Ligand SMILES: Nc1nc2c(ncn2[C@@H]2O[C@H](COP(=O)(O)OP(=O)(O)OP(=O)(O)O)[C@@H](O)[C@H]2O)c(=O)[nH]1
């Protein structure tokens with residue numbers, strides 16, 4: 229080290245590095261060493277070595293941070309009811325749409341990579357509440373993570389930017405390969421008069437209504453109402469089922485005990501109002517059921 233000709237501060241920083249107990253402390257000491265090391269031919273290898281060490285710690289710290297936030301996000305997203313994930317590349321209009329659908333006011337500007345974490349919100353459509361999740365910009369690096377978020381929800385709402393970008397096409401293919409239900413929406417950011425079915429302007433209330441309806445339809449859910457014998461159904465509190473679900477699934481959603489029901493009557497899709505049906509009777513949106521135990 230004689231030819232290095234470094235000052236005492238450098239050696240103090242080097243000592244700090246050897247004494248460091250955490251990656252953060254080591255990183256701090258390395259940065260100091262870099263700053264204090266003489267910059268000449270004889271120190272070239274030393275500087276290279278310090279740079280490599282800094283890079284390694286940064287990578288390590290990034291991994292820890294990502295794992296922490298992944299755990300946190302998982303914990304925050306205990307599945308409740310029906311969920312849909314908004315996904316798309318930077319500036320594709322996810323947050324603008326999310327805000328309009330859920331009544332929130334999250335940052336939505338021209339700044340790319342603006343949304344930093346998964347953000348939940350509630351969209352109301354008629355008497356149904358759907359949980360929406362806004363996500364950070366889709367990139368090649370986080371595509372698989374976002375894909376797994378989509379997988380945990382019932383629908384991926386893909387905001388599609390007009391510009392050609394292979395990340396978008398690749399992600400759409402991934403959704404298809406994983407058999408994840410998806411819908412494509414194209415934000416209309418200029419005044420062109422697009423007649424495309426998917427196009428909308430987040431700042432036009434009538435377009436937002438159209439999008440809400442589309443999301444509800446794409447989710448393929450039905451609403452079924454329960455009523456007590458001789459009582460009236462509560463139309464504000466539907467049971468949410470998947471299209472094709474039967475009386476059995478409805479009873480299971482209401483209460484486990486109801487699975488041993490004696491008889492079920494249905495109003496709505498049946499030939500006669502209050503018709504008695506079997507447990508494998510497929511229910512329809514708007515049906516009212518009365519379960520006797
Ligand atoms: N006119 C118009 N502008 C829109 C529309 N959607 C988004 N924008 C604008 O486009 C820009 C980007 O929108 P954001 O909502 O931030 O997009 P994002 O996909 O959430 O972006 P990141 O979080 O960075 O990934 C903002 O300036 C929005 O105001 C739309 O439907 N119409």
Ligand SMILES: [Mg+2]
Pocket residue numbers: 322323324335336342343363
């Ligand atoms: Mg955003």
